[in-house]
Amino acid sequence: MKLKEQIRQKLAVGKIIKFTLLAQPKKFLMLNGIRTIQLIWQRLQQSFRLMVGVPDYANYVEHMKKHHPDLSPMDEKTFHRYCVDARYPSAGGTLKKCPC
Secondary structure: OOHHHHHHHHHHHHHHHHHHHHHOHHHHHHOOHHHHHHHHHHHHHHHHHHHOOOOOHHHHHHHHHHHOOOOOOOOHHHHHHHHHHHHOOOHHHOOOOOOO
């Protein structure tokens, strides 16, 4: 990996952290100590997962409870399988081609 690319990636991570903190500043300022760090870490994990295409199961369950209370949400394994199939469709349930 070239030096320019490493610097660019570190700057990108810094920007992600900055925007995560700026998204809801009141929440970060009102919390103290370890709870703030935990919240920042959770938001960063969610950001990185969404960047690589891994959807957030907790948000899905919350959405289902709020908007579709009459339907039962998929379990986590089924949800992730559904998301992979939606992103990389394959005939007959077999992945014939590498998604990358």
